Amino acid sequence: MQKDQLLTRRRALLAGVVAAGAAGTAGVLAVGTGEEPARPAGPAAGAQTRRPLAASAYRLQPVTGYGPPRTVPGRPPVRRAPLLRVSGRGRTMVLTFDDGPDRRYTPAILDTLAHYDVRAMFFVCGGMAAENRGLLARMADEGHVVGNHTWSHPMLTRLSRGRIRTEMERTCDIIEKAYGERPAWFRAPYGAWNRAAFQLGSELGMEPLAWTVDTLDWTSPGTGTIVHRVENGAAPGVVVLSHDGGGNRSQSVLALRRYLPRLLDAGYHLSVPRRHPA
Template sequence: MKNDQIPAERRILLRLGLALGAAAVVRMIVADPAGTPARPGGEPLGPAAGPPARAGTGPTAYRLRPMTGEAPPGFLPAPPRVRTRPIEEMPELGADAMVLSFDDGPDPRYTPDILATLRRYGVRAMFFVCGEMAVDNRDLLREMAGDGHVVGNHSWSHPLIPKLSRRRIRDELGSTSELIEKTLGTPPLWYRAPYGAWNRNSFEIGAAMGMEPLAWTVDTLDWTRPGADAIVGKVEQGAGPGVVVLSHDAGGNRSQSVAALRRYLPALIADGYRPTVPHRS
């Protein structure tokens, strides 16, 4: 029987049946999260195509999610909040706690002596490293991490951050975070702006990279080379619960900083202070 000979009522029923069948197929495809047709019992009819290959992401895109990788959304760590000023002290570490921090390294001339002194007294510290120094001294990064010290981000080339565009800030912080992660297996959780010069862009970009901004309470001014006595005096006069001490292990002749640490560290311990480091989960 030709199409035009089928009664109108039967044509309507046939069309309705075809429509219902198509809807059922659509429901089956949507119900299969892989989007792969399957035989009864769940066996795939063929290999799943999988998601399309992703285009290569540039370094900047990677750097903005150094702590996330490809983890499922439900398991991504929450980024720190965007601050309007850096953390300057850490009283939550305890009444006997202080934080010693060293900027600009690592430098093979001075950093090993600082690490040896910290190791001698069983003390952990924070090292805010510059990428241009760290790239040729990755063994010192590993030594820092191996001794339990915190390795933080101090930019790549130590620029004045407020004078940079957002893109340049991302490059300075991102390239250093990437180097630290490739060397130690985990990205840094802390960063410090060169010269202590922060701005809104740096707070936003640092937070997007999973880092908290840390400044200091006591500046030893060791970079001016005032003499070991003056450096020791600065630390001892500024000692207190949660105090963060700023020193340098690179960026110039740091022999005074090394000598001063050998004197003020045992003095702090004798006074009942416990130099330690913060932790972020």
């Protein structure tokens, strides 16, 4: 898929996905309590208090059957739902970026992360990675984690099992060539998970990671709005979803420059998860 078509398709698919409902409680690394996330102290504390954003309308209720996660020696378990939070000591959070890498925006995001010595996760589309292999090499050099976001950003729930495997496996291959190792994490486009995606992800050695705080930056809501959504949702274990590709991401670039130092000043530790959760 061409990089500037991702936003158009996302909007077109949104209406059909809303009918499926928002995701329910998922299996998580650190189980969510349902409590309102704490606001960070420091410069952002004086901002107007708002209720946390509801779950993304396009995040589907996983259709995965029953029973505990199935395990196979040497592989991650077959999850019934994606992981939403991370465990860690103290005020640990994870920043994640989807739909890239894009040579127009990803380098600026990497520059900001490097300036503050922060690591993040990038869920890349294989087609974009093939065009920007040097950016994946830079991510490896600077300690970031690269995850699988499929090759062409399709709605996985509309594909056959064979097509899902192709989307995921091709992306694993290009990540290995450009980044230096195969990905340990994957994220379904549009947050649309199903049983096949969980099973195939496990077979390919990957854990499914969703998010806790959605900036909705792909809607271009304004830099200030993105900043507020991150700061208002900040809490230990939170996974923040932003984008570095798929459209004009200049607001995402500017927002990161504003909220990242504020989170650090508030005592948050921005890190990346271990290769696989315990």
